[in-house]
Amino acid sequence: MASTPGLISLGGGMPNPSTFPSKDLKSIIDTLIDTKSASVFQYANTLGVQETLEVIPAYLEKTQSITCLPENVILNSGSQQGLYEIGKVLANTGDTIITEEPTYVGAISAFSASALKMEGIEMDSMGMKTDLLEEKIKKLIKEGRKPAFIYTIPTFQNPTGYTMPLERRKHLLEISRHYEIPLIEDNPYGELRYYGQNVPAIKSLKDAEDVLYLGTFSKVMTPGLRLGYTIAPVEVISKFNLIKQALDLATNTLSQYVAYEYVKQGIIYKQVALNVDLYRKKRDIMINALSEQFPKGAAWSKPEGGMFVWLTIEKEVDTKEMIGEAIKNGVAYVSGQAFSTNGTQKRSMRLNFTYGNDDQLAEGIKRLKKTFGN
Known part of the structure; x- marks a missing residue:
């Protein structure tokens, strides 16, 4: 779903690829192969x-x-x-x-x-x-x-x-x-x-x-x-x-x-600091977009860290049934029912703010607004 053209996915629990320390990992792997191939393989x-x-x-x-x-x-x-x-x-x-x-x-x-x-x-x-x-x-x-x-x-x-x-x-x-x-x-x-x-x-x-x-x-x-x-x-x-x-x-x-x-x-300590700086900005973009697009009719968590925001629509709605409509509007999320042990959480959804680029995060919330209305 995340690869569908034009679709903005706020659903996956994926880190942002820009946080992958590719150069550091390549250096580590090259050295391991050169010095410890008998062990690492x-x-x-x-x-x-x-x-x-x-x-x-x-x-x-x-x-x-x-x-x-x-x-x-x-x-x-x-x-x-x-x-x-x-x-x-x-x-x-x-x-x-x-x-x-x-x-x-x-x-x-x-x-x-x-x-x-x-x-x-x-x-x-x-x-x-x-x-x-x-x-x-x-x-x-x-x-x-x-x-x-x-x-x-x-x-x-x-x-x-x-x-x-x-x-x-x-x-x-x-x-x-x-x-x-x-x-x-x-x-x-x-x-x-x-x-x-x-x-x-x-x-x-x-x-x-x-x-x-x-x-x-x-x-x-x-x-x-x-x-x-x-x-x-x-x-x-x-x-x-x-x-x-x-x-x-x-x-x-x-x-x-x-x-x-x-x-x-x-390397881990330096990389985590970079991840935190990147994700803090993305978290703020999503929270601000929610405030702009849902001044009323919805509530959401304001996490101090992590990767997710929990959005709950106040009117009676089934977010699982609305996924098709959301995809038509070019946005995806994970329905709250997927996380429920008892079949509840129908009015809620999980949104991920770490994976998408900054413009996608703001636009994705706009598309959610279009899907769920006032």
Whole structure:
């Protein structure tokens, strides 16, 4: 769809190609081929290349204040694979799990593959409502359906862009510990902050040793190299290892070595700063265009970082049914229903501001206005 002539796609979750550090990656790859071809083209250990396993804890300590050891890390073919492993290891077929409502469509896909029953917890602009979460857990336990785990994207959530404040993160962790329900923190966008103060990762908080943490190089290097990682207790990592052996034996060896050099040489920190500058401008263009085109009749999130804006039309409308009309008007989005665990979110849609060029972002919002009217 994104390649349809004249169509402006605000739907995909793709980074902007101008952020791909092609020259740096070419230099890294050329050197690796010249000096380590016997290693970079060989099978890797299922858990990952040792050098990369060792550099990730230092990287997380610097960027997220997370303390872990190499034995707490498994490298995956994108964090999507990590989500699938979590669904297989931490739950059994038919188990109930908890997510935000709405939540990441890839998580819905991964957990559905294990036939898990998802219970979505309503959100506000500060993320998952933890008071409702606790009420839901008590209800499920009474029904004999204690959740197998809780899944959250607390920072620049996909699809809403919302960020959970520190006190609510602490409450979420407290609930997880009190009811002995594993907590999964997915943080693909954490370094893409454009405004406001950093909020500590849940995994970095006191008593968060058992929190499972998902990270990725897709937003800070390139998505095409397909490299993500999961941080977990050693006994859980060993179970992920068995699942991954059956899935693909090992993650792409060359990608792992490239990521190692990318972090070791400090290129990642320079590139993220460039990405932030670019995306801040694009975020502002979309927010300003929404203010101009929808002075009334709609509401939207105002994310301090990440890649997405969540737009909700106030009148009764089904954004899924309206996709055809939107495409006729030359714009695409993802309907809110794609992110729903219960078939709701019909009046909402996710808009991506990182991929399109500046003129496309403003024009795309104009075309949305034409589609949904006053």
